[in-house]
Amino acid sequence: TGDHWGYGKEDGPSAWHRHYPVAKGSRQSPIDIIPDEARRDSSLGPIFLKYDRCTSLSIANNGHSVVVEFDDSDDRSVIQGGPLDNPYRLKQFHFHWGGKGCEGSEHTVAGVGYASELHLVHWNAVKYTTYEDAATAPDGLAVLGIFLEQGDDHRWLHTITDVLYMVKFKGSATNFKGFNPKCLLPSNLHYWTYLGSLTTPPLHESVIWIVLKEPIVVSEKQLGMFRILQFSGEEEDQRMRMENNFRPPQPLKERILKKRC
Ligand SMILES: CN(C)c1nnc([C@H](N)S(N)(=O)=O)s1
Ligand SMILES: [Zn+2]
Numbered sequence: 514t515g516d517h518w519g520y521g522k523e524d525g526p527s528a529w530h531r532h533y534p535v536a537k538g539s540r541q542s543p544i545d546i547i548p549d550e551a552r553r554d555s556s557l558g559p560i561f562l563k564y565d566r567c568t569s570l571s572i573a574n575n576g577h578s579v580v581v582e583f584d585d586s587d588d589r590s591v592i593q594g595g596p597l598d599n600p601y602r603l604k605q606f607h608f609h610w611g612g613k614g615c616e617g618s619e620h621t622v623a624g625v626g627y628a629s630e631l632h633l634v635h636w637n638a639v640k641y642t643t644y645e646d647a648a649t650a651p652d653g654l655a656v657l658g659i660f661l662e663q664g665d666d667h668r669w670l671h672t673i674t675d676v677l678y679m680v681k682f683k684g685s686a687t688n689f690k691g692f693n694p695k696c697l698l699p700s701n702l703h704y705w706t707y708l709g710s711l712t713t714p715p716l717h718e719s720v721i722w723i724v725l726k727e728p729i730v731v732s733e734k735q736l737g738m739f740r741i742l743q744f745s746g747e748e749e750d751q752r753m754r755m756e757n758n759f760r761p762p763q764p765l766k767e768r769i770l771k772k773r774c
Contacts, residue, residue, distance in 0.1 A: 517532065518532065518533075518713075518714045519576075519577070519744060520577075520744075520757055520758050520759075526760045526761060529714055529716065532714065533714045533715055533716050535710070535715070535716050535717070535718060536714075536716050538710065538716070538718055539718070539766050539767065540708050540709055540710055540718045540766070540768060541709065541710050541716065541718070541763035541764070542619070542620075542709030542710045542711070542712045542720060542722060542760075542763060543618075543619035543620040543621075543658075543709070543712055543759075543760060543761075543762050543763065544620060544707065544709065544762050544763060544765050544768075544770070545620070545621045545622075545623070545624055545762040545765075546620055546621065546622045546623070546705055546724065546770060547622075547623055547770070548622065548623065548705075548726075548772075550770060551705055551770045551771060551772040552769050552770065552771050552772070553771075553772060553773070553774045554771040554772070554773070554774070555774050557595060557596060557706065557771060557772070557773045557774070558594050558595060558773070559594055559595065559702065559773070560592060560593070560594045560595035560597075560657075560702050560704060560723060561592070561593050561594045562591075562592050562657075562695065562698065562702075563589075563590065563591050563592075563593070563600075564590050564603065564693055564694055564695045565589075565590075565693070565695075566589045566590070567583075567589070567590055567691065567692065567693040567694070567695075568583045568584040568585075568589050568590050568603075569581055569582070569583055569689055569690055569691065569692040569693075569694075570582050570583060570584055570688075570689065570690065571686050571687065571688055571689050572673070572676060572679075572680055572686065572687055572689035573680055573685065573686035573687075574680040574681065574682060574683055574684065574685050574686070574742055574743075574755075575683070575684075576683035576684070576744055576745075576746075577713055577744070577758055578607040578608060578609065578755075578758055579607060579608060579673075579677060579680060579739065579742055579755075580605050580606070580607040581605060581606050581607070581673070581689055581692060581694075582604070582605045583603050583604060583605060585602045585603065585604045585636070585638070585644065587602075588600055588602060588638070590602065590603040591603065591635065592633070592635050592655055592657060592723075595704060595706060595723055595773075596706045596721055596723065596771070597655055597721065598652075599637065599639040599640070600638075600639065601635035601636055601637050601638070601654070601655040602635055602636055602638045603633060603634075603635050603694075604634050604635060604636055604644055605633075605634050606631060606632060606633040606634065606694055606697075607631075607632055607634075608629055608630065608631050608632070608661075608739060609629060609630045609632070609712075609758050609759040610628065610629035610630075610661075610736060610739050610740075610756060610757075610758065610759070611626075611628060611629070611756060611757055611759065612740075612756045612757055613733075613737065613740070614733070615628075615757070616628065617629045617630070617756070617757060617758075617759050618630035618660055618661075618759065619658075619712050619759045619760055619761075619762075620658055620660075620724050620762070621762055622660075627660040627661060627662050627728055628661050628662060628663045628731070628736055629660075629661035629731070629736060629739070630658055630659070630660055630661065630759070631658070631659040631660075631661060631697060631729075632656050632657070632658055632712075633656065633657040633659075633694060634654060634656050635654065635655045635656070635657070636648070636653060636654050636655075637650070637652060637653050637654070637655070640652065640653075641653055647719070648711075648717050648719055649717050649719055650719055651708075651718065651719060652719075652721065653717075653719040653720075654711075654717075654719045654720045654721065655720070655721045655722075655723060656720050656721075656722055656723070657723050657724075657725070658722060658723070658724040658725065659697065659698070659699065659725050659728070659729060660724075660725070660728035660729070661728060661729055661730075661731050661736070662728040662729070662730050662731070663730075663731065663732070663733055663736065664730035664731070664732065665730055665732060666731070666732040666734070666735060667697075667729060667730060667731040667732070667735060668696075669696035669697065670697070670731050670735050671735065672692060672696075673692075674735050674738035674739070676689065677738050677739065677741055677742060678741060680742070681741060681742055681743055681747075682743050682745065682746050682747040683743065683744060683745055683746040683749075684746050684747075685747070697729060698725075698729070699725055699727035699728065699729050700727065701726075701727055702725060703725070703726045703727065703772075703773065704723050704724060704725050704726060704772070704773065705722075705723075705724045705726065705770055705771065705772050706721065706722060706723050706724070706770075706771050706772070707722050707768055707769070707770045707771065708720075708721060708722070708768060709721075709722045709768075712759075712760045713760065739755070739756075740754055740755065740756050742754075742755035743755055744758075
């Protein structure tokens with residue numbers, strides 16, 4: 514049992530539909546974002562991120578990515594506004610990235626990928642009692658996507674890359690308290706939004722996606738630190754470097770990509 518999916522040739526995104534048929538569904542993520550085709554929507558206001566009294570708990574390697582988990586027992590860390598009818602609670606954030614010098618984002622912009630993509634996963638605690646209930650509801654999750662572009666060192670990313678050696682292997686975790694993800698946001702919060710899904714199995718079609726237009730800039734050295742992580746556990750003999758853990762863009766089908774006026 515356990516996760517029998519991955520990013521390899523046999524168990525990668527093109528095979529996920531065998532165990533998760535929703536992979537061929539009508540609102541799958543990620544997508545290729547075509548800016549000129551985004552429809553202006555006057556009902557869309559700005560997004561607000563209240564990450565002040567941050568509630569980070571731990572950082573872990575779950576065999577697919579590196580994940581920072583938050584205490585989501587109250588509304589201290591929430592996203593609201595934009596396409597959202599109420600505040601959504603921050604549950605975790607994680608990254609997707611490529612091989613050295615290669616694209617590794619999940620969403621692409623006019624067919625072009627970025628080096629990496631940060632996902633901050635929030636859930637609708639007003640309408641649903643648990644994350645698990647929200648994760649299967651059409652308006653249950655809100656994921657904020659932020660592109661990472663290769664360039665100069667990011668001033669704050671080292672607080673994450675400096676501890677990656679402690680979670681090198683699948684199943685490892687360590688304390689990670691007092692980290693405020695506000696330091697990972699770009700200067701402006703202009704966004705695209707559309708209805709989509711989780712981008713890894715179980716691929717639930719429960720995500721309101723909010724993708725920021727402005728990337729943050731990180732160095733190749735910092736990106737390289739993510740590649741010391743392994744998909745495999747410490748006891749496994751196959752050393753499997755964690756990289757290219759991204760799903761390619763999926764058909765837009767009958768969806769409209771929206772943006773703020
Ligand atoms: C259980 N949670 C929080 C998640 N399950 N799948 C997630 C995917 N990694 S993503 N990329 O956020 O859809 S996040
Ligand atoms: Zn993700």
